Each structure stands twice: as C-alpha cells, then as structure tokens.
Amino acid sequence: MTDNSPLARLMTSPEGRLAVIAVAVFALMSVLSPDRFLSLQNMTSMAFQFPEFAILALAMTVTMLTGGIDLSVVGIANMTAIIAAMIMTRLTGAGDGTAVMLLALAASLALGMLAGLFNGLLVANLGLPPILATLGSGLIFTGIAIALTGGSAVMGLPPAMAWIGNSTILGIPTPLILFAVLAGALSLLLTRTAFGLKVQMYGANPLAARFAAIDITGMLIRVYVLSGALAAIAGMVVMSRANSAKADYGSSYLLLAVLIAVLGGVNPYGGYGRIIGVVLAVLAMQFLSSGLNMIGVSNFARELIWGALLIFVMIVNTWRPFARRT
Amino acid sequence: MTAPLVTLDGVTKTYAGITALDGVGFSIAAGEAVCLAGENGSGKSTLIKILAGVERPDRGTIAFSGAVQGALTPRVSTDAGIKVIFQDFSLFPNLSVAENIAMTAEMGAGARLVRHGRIRDTARLTLDRIGVDIPLDAAVETLSVAHKQLVAIARALATDAKLIIMDEPTTTLTEREVRSLLAIIRLLKADGVAVLFVSHKLAEVLEVCEHVVVLRNGAKVAEGPADQFDAASLTLHMTGRAVGETPPAPLPPGAPVLLQVEALAKPGVFDDVTFALRAGEVLGVAGLLGSGRTALAKALFGLVAPEAGTIRLDGRPVPLGDPIAAAAAGIGYVPEDRLTEGLFLTQSIARNIAIGRLDAHARGGGVLDLSALWGETRDWLKRLAVKAPDPEAAVRSLSGGNQQRVVLARWMARGPRVLVLNGPSVGVDVGSKAEIHGIIADLAAQGLGVIVISDDLPELMATCHRILVMKGGRMVEDLPGGSVTTDGLAHRLAS
DSSP: OOSOOHHHHHTTSHHHHHHHHHHHHHHHHHHHSHHHHTSHHHHHHHHHHTHHHHHHHHHHHHHHHTTOOOTTHHHHHHHHHHHHHHHHHHHOOSSOOHHHHHHHHHHHHHHHHHHHHHHHIIIIISOOOHHHHHHHHHHHHHHHHHHHHTTSOBOOOOGGGHHHHHOEETTEEHHHHHHHHHHHHHHHHHHHBHHHHHHHHHHHOHHHHHHTTOOHHHHHHHHHHHHHHHHHHHHHHHHHHHTSBOTTTTTTHHHHHHHHHHHTTOOTTSSOOOHHHHHHHHHHHHHHHHHHHHTTOOGGGHHHHHHHHHHHHHHHHHSHHHHTTO | OOOOSEEEEEEEEEETTEEEEEEEEEEEOTTOEEEEEOOTTSSHHHHHHHHTTSSOOSEEEEEETTEEESSOOHHHHHHTTEEEEOTTTTOOTTSBHHHHHHHHHHHHTTOOSOOHHHHHHHHHHHHHHTTOOOOTTSBGGGSOHHHHHHHHHHHHHHTTOSEEEEESTTTTOOHHHHHHHHHHHHHHHHTTOEEEEEESOOGGGGGGOSEEEEEETTEEEEEEEGGGOOHHHHHHHHHOOOOOOOOOOOOOTTOOEEEEEEEEEETTTEEEEEEEEETTOEEEEEOOTTSSHHHHHHHHTTSSOOSEEEEEETTEEOOTTOHHHHHHHTEEEEOSOIIIIIOOTTSBHHHHHHGGGTGGGBOGGGBBOHHHHHHHHHHHHHHTTOOOSOTTSBGGGSOHHHHHHHHHHHHHTTOOSEEEEESTTTTOOHHHHHHHHHHHHHHHHTTOEEEEEOSOHHHHHHHOSEEEEEETTEEEEEEETTSSOHHHHHHHHHO
C-alpha cells in the first residue's frame, strides 16, 4: 500500500475507507443473494427503513463535533411525536387533515427545539457534562411521553400523516428525500458557515476557542437546539411509518445513532467529522443488515454484526499502516 | 577516575514544532548534588521525563556509569537507580507509611505475597538511614507535606536509589522544613547518593549543591560550581542576558492615552494595579512566577474577572471578565501556552487564522464568503512571512516561531487597538525571536498599544518603552526603557 494508486489514496481518509467497505458489503451481498438483494423491491424497502435512524445519527454528529453527545434524541423524538399525534387526534374532523397535520408538525418541531434549548442551557450555561445532562433530560422527555399516554400508543392519525413516511416522489421514497435534503443542508452548514467552522474549531480545542473570543455559550446552545430539531423530524418519520406514536418507539436507535456517527469517522472527542462519512456509515449498516436478513441470518444476530463492524472499522482507523498517513 | 553516574550529551527533544530541549549536556557524579534551574517552559520537565525513560530524545546520548544507553525505558532507568520524586510525590494516600516505603522494593524483588513483617523491617531501616521518625502505621494522607516528601525519599532509597531527582522540592515547604530537608540531603550525599534538584526557586538549596546547570528555552545557558551563583545571578541566567538588540524608537511626545487601567484588584492574585498605555507604546511587565503577571494579563482580556477597578479603552469602559466584550472593544490576547491555549493543533493553518474573522465574513444567513476569507488569511500568511508550504496543512506541522506568527496573524486580522502578548517568544528559535520583535515594533509604529509580559528580560529591554515590575500582585516600579540594565532588572525581581 505504498503506491499512489487511486485505491491507496482513497484508503488514507476514514471516509474513503468507509466508502470501500460500503461498496464491498454491497458487492458481497449482491453475490450471495443476487435475485433478492439486488431486487428493486429490496432497494425501495431499504430506502424506507434507514432515514429515521439516519436522521438521529445526524443529530448525534452535530453534538459529537463539539466533543459532546446528545443521549436525549430518542426521548425528544417520541415526546414531540406524541404531542403532535395528540394535537391531530383532538383536532381532526372530516377530510384528510392536511391543515391540522401541518400545525401539529410545526408544533412538534418547535417543541424539539425547545427541548434542545433545555439541553443547551444545561451544557453551555450550567456547564454540566453533555453525557450526563442529556441522559437526565432524555429520561425527563421519555417520562413526559409516558405520563401523557400512560405508555400506550396514540392512534387514529389523519390519513395525510401517512404521506411523510410511506409515499414516493418520482419513484423515490419521501423519507429518503427528506434525509438527503437534511444531510446536504447540514453539510453546508458545517463547512460553509461561521457557525459550522466554530463548531469544529471548538471541538478541536475548547480552551483555545475561549482564548480566541468565540461566543461559546451561544454556539453550544444552537448545537443542541439543532440536535433537538433533527430529533423531532426523526420522530415525525417514525410516527408516519408506524401510523401511531408511542413512548418506547425506536429505543434501539439511540446507541445505533452513536454507533453510526462514530463509524462515519466523527471523532467522539470533537473537532473532526464529515456528513459524507455518516451517510456512508448508514449505507454500510443498512446493506449489511438487509443482506444478512436475505441470506437467512437470524434478525437476532443483527446487533452482534453491527457491533463487530464498528470495532472492525475502529481497528482499521487506528491500525498503523493506515493511520500514519492520515 | 571513575565515570560519572549519569552523563547527558547533546540531548534534543522537539514537540509539535517546539524545541523543548536543544543539545543539553552535563553530568552528575555519585554523591553529588546538582541544581537544574530554569523558568517555566525552559525544558526542565522534559529533561526529567527523558532521564526517567518516559520520553525518548530525538538526538543525543545518555550514559549510566560510562555505559551509553540505547532506548531508555522507565524499567531500565529505575534499574539503574534513577528515582524521580515528582511534586505530588505519587504516593498511595490510603496506604500506611511502611507500605508506601517498602511496596516498590518488594515488588521489584518479585514478591507475590504481602509480608507485613518484612515490609515494616524495610521501612524501619530506610527511615533510620535518613534519621527520621515517622509512625510506620500512619496513613500517608494524614501526614504533613514535609513528611510525605520524606516518605517519598525513603521509598526511593528502599529501592537502592543512586540518583534521586526532586521536582520543585521546596515550593510547599516552610523554612524550617527546608533546613531539615537539606540536612537529610547531606546524609544522602555522604552515603554516595546523588541528588538532582529541579526548580525555578533554587536559591535556598544552593548551599548543599556542588554544581549548577541553568536551562533557558531548552538550551543550557550556564553551568558551573555552585559557589559562583547567587539568587540574583540565577534569576539573570534563567531570564537571559542581553543579546545586543537595539531598544525601540522613542515614543513621540503627546501620544494619546489608549488604555487606562485603574485600581484593578483580585484578592490574593493582584491588587491595586494602575497604569496607562499610550498609542504606539510597548509596555513591558516583568515579574517572577507567582507575581500575578499572567493573571493580570488574562484580566485585561476578560479571562480572569477582577473584583474591583476599571479598564478604559479610548475613555470608554471595557466590561470586566468577558473576553468577547474585550475583543469587541479592540483588545487582543496572545496566550502564554501556545499549544493548549493558542492553537487548534489538528485544524488547518488557514482556519487557525480565520477563526477570528468568521463573523466579519459572514453574509446573509451566516454563510461565509469563503473566497474573501481564504484570500485574507493567505494575505496574512504572506505579511507575517509564515513559512507554510500549504495553508490547508494542520497547524501542528509548523515550527514554534511560525505557530506564534499564526496566532499573531489571527489577532492582527481583527485590527485591534491593544495587543497583550504573554511570553511572545517562548519556545521560539533565536532567528524567529528577532522577527517577532520586529513585528511588535511594527505594531507599535501603526499606533497600537502593546503589552509584553515575559520572563525573558533582554526581550523586555529590546522591545519596551517602559517596564513595570510586578511583585506579590502589585506594581512596585515603573521603569523607563533604557534606565536600567538587564542585571539591574534581575536584581529588582529577585530582591
């Protein structure tokens, strides 16, 4: 691997290595199960499945870039979805309820940002460690969701609500389009705006950011508000696909979101991370779990394989021959 | 004649472009006490780490009893009898005195079981050797600092120490405790054990030392028999001799007052600090460690919140304790510790400069005008002659002098009125140092007020129109530049 071939150059960045892994997983699954894995039906089904946790992984990425973490994303997603669902079930009359749905979605987005503001105040103003602040606030949000519903699902959503999670636009699943738009916007936010550069610089050295007269408090609050907003959007997609809202939906998504962010090359200590890496990590995970499912590996082995993939990529990233050149 | 116990020759070590040690060589004979003196950042700690086998030098050799060592590891170093007593002593606070003293020796001897009798015997014998009586069963956390230090010395002796390195041994001791420590050192020397004192406050241990080595900026600047040094000459060597730079051009009369600091106070740190800085003036602040000079510098930039007093810039009050407000008012601060406070090491050179100008280049919605931003950073790299092959490379790849210019460029790009430079040339080679002094003179010529805080007295002499002397948190003297020699200033600091 000392030559300058395109492959060798690709292998010098974590995103490049991940792209190679994603393509390799895709090729392997295509060979092992050509007629099922490569079918249009499977492609569409994968495209409907991953956006909900992929959006949570985007939220996780933003906080991890500052060296923090947001463990409350699933709590926010469920709480905001339940409140939106309750608004809709109370107000919907005749018709498909588009107007009521838009109102409820706006309320859920605002509520997600408010929850993020709460996290931001805990982290930026009170100086709590993000991992503990959001662990606590996540329990509060989940608690609110349980208290509001008594733990049961809120059902009877208006028909319009099904559109976000289940429709296609020009044959492309709507959740996939939503994820692509969010990922693209976030990528621009992080690389082309003052806010994005400050987030990365702060993550690289919080002390130097203070000595460089950066408004750290304002920046951190915005980071957690953004994370809360993304979590609320993920909550809407989950609600639409399940056609209901419940306090314990997506409980496995929290660690999955952390795993995808780290797999995508985001430095959990802050300062480095690219959205393209997170997107590639999402794809690699989805190819792996769908493909294994098709070749008959038990669904129960999924987490085992995800964990193994994470550790494999971590080893490759820290392994000398690769790591030295990055 | 037998070979000395330890000989260092041409030891050099660099970290991320900063030269921590530059060709340092000296030797220590058995039964000899050596003083290694130097200010913060002079390379003392790096030298200890290299002797302990924790860090590896880039160049140079270390010989034990004449035998040149290859790769030194902590294991090889302890086996050779080199024991380091760090400032915090690294004792086990919850264990007894006897256990702390004998544990390492027992483990070194390969014991797998705890034998209380043997532990007590070893501890008793070792304490007797230095003539100290400390209850063997007392928990170490209940002891005074001086007794903890004795336990640490005893632990080193129990493992057959030939050279004991003591890091800042006297800073936390009272005068009486220092005297009894010196008596013990004399006993050790009579026993053939060598001692290396490493400190910036060595005047009080000079009387038991045979030999003195002074480090400054990673290089050995003085060496000789201890009786040739006293407190003032040590300070002078640690802070440097004049290297023949010309003093700054005189300040035009009637230059307006830019920054007015009045009765600034933070109890226990600095008190009643009052001074004025004129446009185009370079003001030096001299003071030893602990004089309050760094806290004062940080207070001017809002990183330390004073409890009383005012800071006015152009007659307008600057809010205290708020770096963002201070920067907005036109005050910039170049910190003392470039690697942890000044730079984002893993980020690019360009970003390290641009961080100060992000808001200025943000258009609607916070989107950056990237071409203008990167154009400006490239312009600053050129103006300060930063030798950077690629502005996208991580800033850690630059040398110390170029890194410092990056931090300067970040602040200069903001067009400040007042720049506070804390240790502007720490860890910078001699050539870059002169260039940084040139930059300081240019800044003053443009009408900025510059405050330079430095351990390096010749640097203050070469760059400043006026030097304020700080001692015990107060401004004790206000010396016009050229009214005092480097020697005179060193005497004023040490007295």
